Amino acid sequence: MSKPYLHEHPLSPYAQKNKIALREKGVAFDCGVPSGLGAGGAGGDFVAANPRAEVPTLIDGDVRVFDSTIIQDYIEDRWPIPALLPAGAAARARVRMIEEVMDTQYEATTWGMMEVKVFGRATGPVGEALVATAIAQVAGLNDWLERQLGDADWFNGDAFGWGDIAVVPFVLGAVGFGAPPQGENLKAWLARCMKRDSVAQTAAEAHAAAAVVAKTVPGAIASGAFKREYRDHRLEWMMRSGGVDVVLAGLAAGNIRFGAEIK
Template identity: 30%
Template sequence: MITLLGKAISRSARCLWALEEAGVDYEHNPVDYTKGEAKTSDFMAINPGAKIPALIDGDVAMFESLAINLYVAQNYGKGGLWPDDAAGQAQCLQWTLFSATEAEPPGAARLVQFIFRTDETRSQEVLDDAAERSQAPLATLETVLQSQPYLAGDSFTVADLNVACSVEYLVRTDFDLSPWPQVQDWIERCMARPAFQAMTAIKEKEAA
């Protein structure tokens, strides 16, 4: 049985989304780093950096949310999340690294301002700088999505999931995506998926 460790209101959400997409049985252990629960010796044996999420699957123990999603896709999402052909698989790797290095940093910078700051302490300078840094990755996505519905081709794969979880940060920070209409349409389709909704329900239950 797979176990995902990490409270849902964190980057663990993207792994919950992937597990829900794969339709695989899993347990969720909502390790809460804000309560020091990621600093136990058991958790740090998986991630010495004491950051969530982490995943255990039999002999496999790993961290890094986007890598976890590639693992889930490769092992439990063949033909769906993980394309059968080498070209599609290459796209999934490419877009995952694009998410980690191009899309997530400015998205996360904005999200931090919304989650951890109040209206009074939120830095407009940081928000504006992150918005500026989001322009190039959004332009890249817009160009690709003008000629195909999903990032690896005709169907939703882990390429979409791993990029959408970064673009969704912009959605959650009142970012105007209208200059990139294909991206706006694509992120709405991604967020309308039943597995995304299931992940959202887990987050809402945790927050209640």
Template identity: 50%
Template sequence: MASLHDSAELVLLASPISPYVQKVKIALREKDIEFTTLVPEDFANNSTSGPLRSANPRVEVPALIDGDLQIFDSTIILEYLEDKWPEPALLPNNPAARARARMIEELCDTEYEAVNWGLNEVRSFKRAEGNLALELEKQGKHHIETIYHWLTEKLGSHTWFNGETFGWADVAVLPFVNRSMTLGVCPATGSPLARWHSRAKERPSVAQTFKEYEEGLPSMQALAKSVAAGERKREYRSQRLEWMIKAGGLEVVVEGLRKDNIRFTWPQNI
């Protein structure tokens, strides 16, 4: 179907398994904005140049290229889309509801993402074994279940996190809950959160984005091999680093530094 918007020049630098990329894809599709996806070759590798490094000094996806304009950070990209293509609106009109949606997004982007990411470090990247792996798994499951409880309170009796209509807050929560479910930590069957997830998956924007995510999951194995070979590094930024240490994985960080297969965000040391 032809797009309602003249935006064929939009290019999204992306990895399909990134929850931040999924946020942007769902928003673009909800607004029926045409875009092209490009997986940049300099994503997570040790090169010093490339399209992602040009667009984002932190070398993180997503980055959106709109003509000569390059924008990074999923929240800023969502705000740009809302400003440039205000209809259909993803943010509610009410100031209190808008603040509420943004607070939900902030928690998911920081604390929630770090838990999913940490569990993936154990499972896909084999950063821990034996009792340490069991401890990190136990803490991760507990933290996700705690977040589920908080999200259930925020959802309340509403159909959507955004209120009565699907929007910004739902876009913000979906990739993270879906990733937890992929990791085997699911909301209780029949719970409000589980029913919300089932409703959301029926939306074309979400179904297409999740399909691409599932198709991209095998690439995680290739990435893990690249990290083990020293060709790529995993970024231990802010809440990710905090979660790993808080959950008992300080030795994981120390070992990653020793093997030089983790990195911290921009600017880098000399």
């Protein structure tokens, strides 16, 4: 039987969650970036598997799964050993609530910093204000994470698992933008995570991709060849954080896009 295939982008924290989970399970898989993804013109088996044309999307034989959290559920059901979800309804609800915060509010802040610091969506005082807002928001979120972790070694409980996988890609993304954790427990937790091969390999792939993106994508955005997706929580973040003009300028320039229409 062929290996599962993950349509992804190494910088996507959502895809990173799935790659860490697969690696923790010891599942061999192939992965790659769908052609035409950044231009809003993806097609082929990727869009056949995911009508939203978003990464990550997992193909496992005849099975097609999209949305990173649903993919995590599938991975846990498909390859149950070692278990990544903690035991008990309350513990599972807790890590899934943490995941929801990371997927929505935390991701939006690091996405916004990339829009400004890497892709130059805003410069001068406006850009500085947007970055300062994002850094303050990350600090608040990290304080919340510090309280969620408490004195435990892992968000998941006794061992590394779902709760930690849900957090680590996003925190690493913030570190890359100069917003590292300040709490001692969260810093120690991050150091423990980085000692795991699954996390270290995924982080190294993201680091390598970041250098390529920083070199090639800003020009492609300026020309309109690359269109960033401003969906749900990301659009909300930009609008409420002072970036209304960024959105309007992107629409006028034709270098932002929204979710694909499902037909």
